[in-house]
Amino acid sequence: MGLTYLLIAFIQPILLFTPEMVTITGGSLALGPFKGFIIGYLGILSGIITMYFMGRYAQQIIVKRVGKEELFDKYTRLVEKNGEVIIGLLFILPVLPDNIICAGAGASKVSFKRFVFIAAVAKLITTFVYAYSMELVNILPITELQLFVGQLVIVITVVLINHLVKRRKLKVASKLLIKST
Numbered sequence: 001m002g003l004t005y006l007l008i009a010f011i012q013p014i015l016l017f018t019p020e021m022v023t024i025t026g027g028s029l030a031l032g033p034f035k036g037f038i039i040g041y042l043g044i045l046s047g048i049i050t051m052y053f054m055g056r057y058a059q060q061i062i063v064k065r066v067g068k069e070e071l072f073d074k075y076t077r078l079v080e081k082n083g084e085v086i087i088g089l090l091f092i093l094p095v096l097p098d099n100i101i102c103a104g105a106g107a108s109k110v111s112f113k114r115f116v117f118i119a120a121v122a123k124l125i126t127t128f129v130y131a132y133s134m135e136l137v138n139i140l141p142i143t144e145l146q147l148f149v150g151q152l153v154i155v156i157t158v159v160l161i162n163h164l165v166k167r168r169k170l171k172v173a174s175k176l177l178i179k180s181t
Contacts, residue, residue, distance in 0.1 A: 001030060002039055009043025013098035014051050020044060020098065024130035037131035041123060048102050048119045055106025071100050076108055084110055084118055085162040091122035093151055 005027040012023045024044075028036025087110065090101050105115045129136065142150075 002035065005031060005036070006039050006043045009040045010047040010050075013044055013047040013102060014054070015099070019094065020126060021094070021130050021133075024127055025133055028131040029134070033132045033135060037128055040131060041127040044098075044123055044127060045120060048098060048123065049116060051099055051102035052106040052112065052115055052119075055103030057106075071096055076104050084114055085158055087115065088118045088122045089155060089158055091119060092126055093155065 009023055009027065012018065012020060024036060024040040027040050030036070031039065087101060087105055090096050091098070102119075
């Protein structure tokens, strides 16, 4: 059972036949939350790394095969404009399918080490939450509106932090440019 679940979790970010939430929650119901978390995390992270390299080496073929050229173009523009923070947000919030995020990162200028770090942290969070979702529902009963507001607050906070960091980098760069002239 564990090997089958690992394989399903591995294939999920590549073929996207089912959302991560369904895959991980199902695995944790079958194997228990701890095993569901560990096996699901390893499988999904392996699939994400595989999809990154597929995106890096065969981006156009993959995008056409997946049939999401518009989403891919929007995503690469987002990453170029807003930086790698967007990758982490997109992994956590279900805005784009993981295969588009991975292929886009592979096709963009995001380094492998940086991508794996972002994906590992983001998927650690989502896989843990999904694996323990049944226990969390009993402990923290929240409405859909509360969940949406919580996600919105997180997104706004991360975007603001990203914006402030970029502004700071621009100020430092302009000061260095002025000093050098």
